[in-house]
Amino acid sequence: MDIGFSGDQFIWCNNRNGMAGIWKRLDRILVNEGWYDAGISLSVSHLTRDPSDHAPLLIFVSTRLDNKPRPFRFLNIWAECDDFLAVVRESWGQPCFGSPMHILRRAIQVWNKKVFGDIFQAIKQKEEEIRLAEVHMEEFDSEEAQANLHHAQAQLRATLRVEELFWKQKARVRWNTKFFNIAVKQWRVQSIIHRIKNERREWVESEEAIGAEVVRFFEQLFRDPQSTPALDLFQHLPRLLTNGDNEALEQVPSSEKIRPVVFEMDRDSAAGLDGYMGRFFSMAWPIVGDDVSRAICSFFYGADLPRAITATSIVLIPKIAHPQNFSQFRPISLCNFVNKVLSRILADRLATVLSRLISP
Numbered sequence: 001m002d003i004g005f006s007g008d009q010f011i012w013c014n015n016r017n018g019m020a021g022i023w024k025r026l027d028r029i030l031v032n033e034g035w036y037d038a039g040i041s042l043s044v045s046h047l048t049r050d051p052s053d054h055a056p057l058l059i060f061v062s063t064r065l066d067n068k069p070r071p072f073r074f075l076n077i078w079a080e081c082d083d084f085l086a087v088v089r090e091s092w093g094q095p096c097f098g099s100p101m102h103i104l105r106r107a108i109q110v111w112n113k114k115v116f117g118d119i120f121q122a123i124k125q126k127e128e129e130i131r132l133a134e135v136h137m138e139e140f141d142s143e144e145a146q147a148n149l150h151h152a153q154a155q156l157r158a159t160l161r162v163e164e165l166f167w168k169q170k171a172r173v174r175w176n177t178k179f180f181n182i183a184v185k186q187w188r189v190q191s192i193i194h195r196i197k198n199e200r201r202e203w204v205e206s207e208e209a210i211g212a213e214v215v216r217f218f219e220q221l222f223r224d225p226q227s228t229p230a231l232d233l234f235q236h237l238p239r240l241l242t243n244g245d246n247e248a249l250e251q252v253p254s255s256e257k258i259r260p261v262v263f264e265m266d267r268d269s270a271a272g273l274d275g276y277m278g279r280f281f282s283m284a285w286p287i288v289g290d291d292v293s294r295a296i297c298s299f300f301y302g303a304d305l306p307r308a309i310t311a312t313s314i315v316l317i318p319k320i321a322h323p324q325n326f327s328q329f330r331p332i333s334l335c336n337f338v339n340k341v342l343s344r345i346l347a348d349r350l351a352t353v354l355s356r357l358i359s360p
Contacts, residue, residue, distance in 0.1 A: 003029050004322050006195055006203075007046030011055035027057055043194040060194065071313075072105050072275035076268070077165045078112065079283050087111045088284050092291075099308040100291070101274050119162050126156040169268070193316075197325040214316075217326040240356050249349050252300040255293040259285065261344050262292070265337075272336035273311045281337055292338060299342055309338050 010023040029044050042061055049055040078084050091107035092100055116122075133149040195205045198213045241249075267279040281288065299305055316329040323329055335343070 001031055003031055003042050003044060005044040005046055005057075006322060006324060008055065009046075009322070011046050011049070011057070013049065013053055015053050026054070029057070029059065045195070071273070072109070073271055074108075074276050074280045075112075075166065076169050076279060077116070077162050078108070079279060080165075081115065083115075084111075085284060085287065089287050092287050099274075099306065101276065101308065105275065116162065119159065119166060122159050123156070123163060126152065126159050130156055196323075201325075214326055218314075218331065241353060245353055249353070250300065252297050253345060255289065258293045258296055258341070258345070259289065261341055261348075262289075265340060265344060269340075270334050272334045272339065273313045274308065274336050276337055278337055278340075292341075295338060296342060296345070305339075305342075309336055311336065312339075 005028070010025050012024045012026045014020075014022045016022070029042065031042070042059060045058040045060070047056045047058055087107055088104060091104045094100075094103060096103050129152045130149070133145070133152045137145045137149050139145075193210055195203050196210055196213055198204050198209075199216070204210055204213055262278070262285065263282050265278050267282055268277060271277045281292065285292075295309065313334040315332045315334060316326070317332055319328050319330050
């Protein structure tokens with residue numbers, strides 16, 4: 001696999017002008033699957049060619065991988081456990097100040113550690129149990145030994161199924177488990193920004209400098225220009241919506257109207273900061289549905305949404321193969337699921353009147 005590069009796209013030129021000029025990327029660094037498990041990170045920079053026609057490659061070796069604490073994420077494998085809803089029901093019924101999602105998160109983490117634990121270590125344990133059962137089967141060749149072997153094999157298959165679902169959700173691809181594993185590891189390594197150009201077109205490499213640059217760039221990009229609206233222009237705009245239209249747009253939705261919206265949305269779309277996807281809300285709707293509906297209705301009554309709903313996670317997606325500055329990244333905002341439901345309700349209502357608001 002090619003680990004990519006930073007710097008100029010090509011490293012060799014025949015130093016000719018016009019149509020006779022040839023530019024090539026001749027050299028590249030390739031790694032195999034084992035490199036992703038080595039715990040180190042490589043990055044390659046293309047240096048200047050002058051005075052040669054061939055640019056040298058500078059290789060950075062570091063251990064600055066993304067080892068920060070992982071945020072909470074709802075795992076689809078939990079939904080297949082019969083006792084998961086019992087955990088949700090017990091936690092949701094506890095009195096709390098603020099969002100019950102935080103209490104539920106702690107309860108799920110404790111339950112997950114007890115039921116699943118370290119699934120990768122569990123696979124090794126099940127494989128060892130099969131090995132011992134096979135040895136026992138060879139020595140005694142009894143029905144009991146054969147039953148123990150079949151039981152150990154069934155437990156290993158169940159554990160491998162859990163691992164497959166885990167990597168499938170992480171990788172968001174359709175293939176075998178080994179490919180899921182490689183895809184996730186490759187994505188994690190390639191998502192790390194090792195160096196970036198600042199506003200002075202200088203390379204910065206430390207985590208502090210890169211963090212300061214990303215904050216500076218996007219604060220400047222999304223800063224409110226604080227322009228004064230021309231309020232006198234509104235009197236010249238024609239009135240296109242009736243009072244009935246406005247009442248329909250602002251009408252408080254009922255629980256019967258909210259539930260279909262929740263179940264029609266993508267259950268596996270990326271989660272926001274709270275870590276809960278649509279799959280959780282659809283399966284736990286008999287438990288959490290009333291509270292979610294009240295939270296959505298409060299918005300239409302004019303209440304301010306709490307930060308637990310409005311907070312978003314910003315993810316930077318490269319626009320090109322080897323970005324050099326933050327203008328070559330596309331920021332994607334990952335909203336919490338309740339926020340998505342609100343947006344969907346508003347979008348569906350606006351769709352009924354947009355044809356009268358927008359000229360053809």
